[in-house]
Amino acid sequence: MPKSLMKGNEALAKGAILGGCTHFFGYPITPQNEIPEFLARELPKTGGIFLQAESEIAAINMVYGAAAAGGRPMTSSSSPGIALMQEGISLLAAAELPSVIVNVQRGGPGIGTIQPSQCDYFQMTRGGGNGDYSIIALAPSTAQESAEMMIDAFELAQRYRTPVFIVSDGMLGQMMEPVTMPSKVPQQSVKKDWAAVGHDNRRPPITIKTLALDPCDLEQINLRLQEKFMRIRESESRYETYRISEAELIFCGYGSVGRILKNSVDQLRHEGVRVGLLRVKTLWPFPVEAFNVLPPRCRHILSTEMNCGQMIDDVRLAVNGKIQVTHYGRPGGIIPTPEELADHAKNILAGGCQ
Template identity: 55%
Template sequence: MAKVLMKGNEAIGAAAIKAGCKYFFGYPITPQSELPEYMARELPKIGGIFLQAESEIAAINMVYGAAGAGVRVMTSSSSPGISLKQEGISYIAGAELPCLIVNIMRGGPGLGSIQPSQTDYFQATRGGGNGDYRLVVLAPANVQELVDLIIEGFDIADQYRNPVMILGDGMIGQMMEPVEFKEPKQRELPEKDWATTGTGGNRKPNIINSLYLAPEELEEHNVKLQAKYKTIKENEVKVESYNIEDADVVIAAYGTTSRIARTAISQLEKEGYKVGLIRPITLWPYPYSEFDKINPNCKGILTVEMNTGQMIDDVKIAVKGKYPVYFYGRTGGMVPTPNEIIEKVKEVYGGEK
């Protein structure tokens, strides 16, 4: 299949439709507004429904209803809009409903700016709503991977009856790159016999709910959820690593920031430095075990993010105190440059190659 040059936000829409999504509920906010615009134009052509809700809160509850009916459904927003959806996301996770949620991050806190950022890592991986729940969080680094993870994300959601979040930043939503819409690896997906599709007089009505007034029942439900999350941890970790077995310094970075780190590593290698990279693709479940493969004589791990230091907590958990962990970040919509990363790596080296 030929490649097509597409903007990231529009590629999300095209990938979602290829994955069988026919329903989109959302509310406009930059820097992801091209996505709902694309869906508003394209979904009616395939008999689907686009609806611009009156608010982000309304949109996520519409997603709850559509997911409960067993259809493939998605929503998208950017940082403060995702914050408004958090109650509904907790309800969806509690009711075990599959859906796809896209967050194209902008600077914060509050309204912040429309510039790219990675300041929603805590919100996505630690849960912005109430209760013991988890989202599968996927962090693409380019538009092709964005397309691939959108398609696979719907399958993951259906397989585990769990919401999946695509966590990108303003750059990946706005950049244009060539993409190919490949056929995904086929999963054996369960029947949606839990969906509220009408009984036809042949079965008892399905009830979808996240309310358990008896503490014993709620505890049983939470134990069941934790067992599911354990299975996800065992099966769905995705990570890319480069030269970590031989590196004197390893950079940990995700999303588009990892691409900047790659450029820095290429330059450092020309100067004789041995630098590796660990790029988590799933931010949850996090690829902790990948850090066990690092050169035991490594001088340190440098976490690079577009925030003031959020993934660094997971990196510290992963290294188990074996190596010092350093951080370099830009925030507020500022993007780290390769030269800034190079300078920080050389600091970690301490002057010795």
């Protein structure tokens, strides 16, 4: 198939159309604006609906309405905008409404900067809104993966009746790379007998709500949701290993940092330093099983992120005290270089940095 040069944001938008997106609702914010720009032009050509909402709060509630009516809706934003959506995201999870939410992260906290960051890891993996719920969070590292994971996100949303996050960032969203797009993507047929689509007196009316005043009823709802989350944990965690054979130190990263770390690994291996990479592709469910197959020589895991240390909590839980885990991060929108990451790893192995 021919390749096209496109930004990561454009690859996400194209992937959304191929994934069967029927509705987009969103509000402009840098550095994700190419997504609504692309979909405003292209989604109506496929019969879809594009609407610029008056706010991020309005957008996520429009997603709720379209999903409740059986559509395949999505929204996209960046860190502060996603923060505004949290109540609506909790509602989507509670009502079990399939939807896709893209976060092209920027530096924070607060308004922060428009530069790339990974400071929303907690927000993407710890719910963010109220209640006991989890959301599938896919983390691409390339424009190609951005398109592929977006297509996958729509299928996962339908399969599990859940919102799905795509966790990108300003670096990945703005860089241009060759991308190979399939001409057509077959979509699974899902019976939506739960959707509020009208009944013409042929069946009882359907009401979609998240309010349960009886605590016993709400407990049963929560237990049913937890059973679904367990199935997702067992089936949908994903990761990639790179040159981990005989590695004494293993970098652990995701997204843009995951691709940078491959260069660090290649550089160090060329110098004879035994390192490898474990790249996390699903931030939730976190691939705990990946840490059970690390080489026996591994004595250190370096959790590497563009933040002050967030994924390291999940890494430490997965390792369960068997291997030393430390963090290296650049917060505020600074992108680490392969050389500085390689130097830090060498210092650790030499015993000069813990």
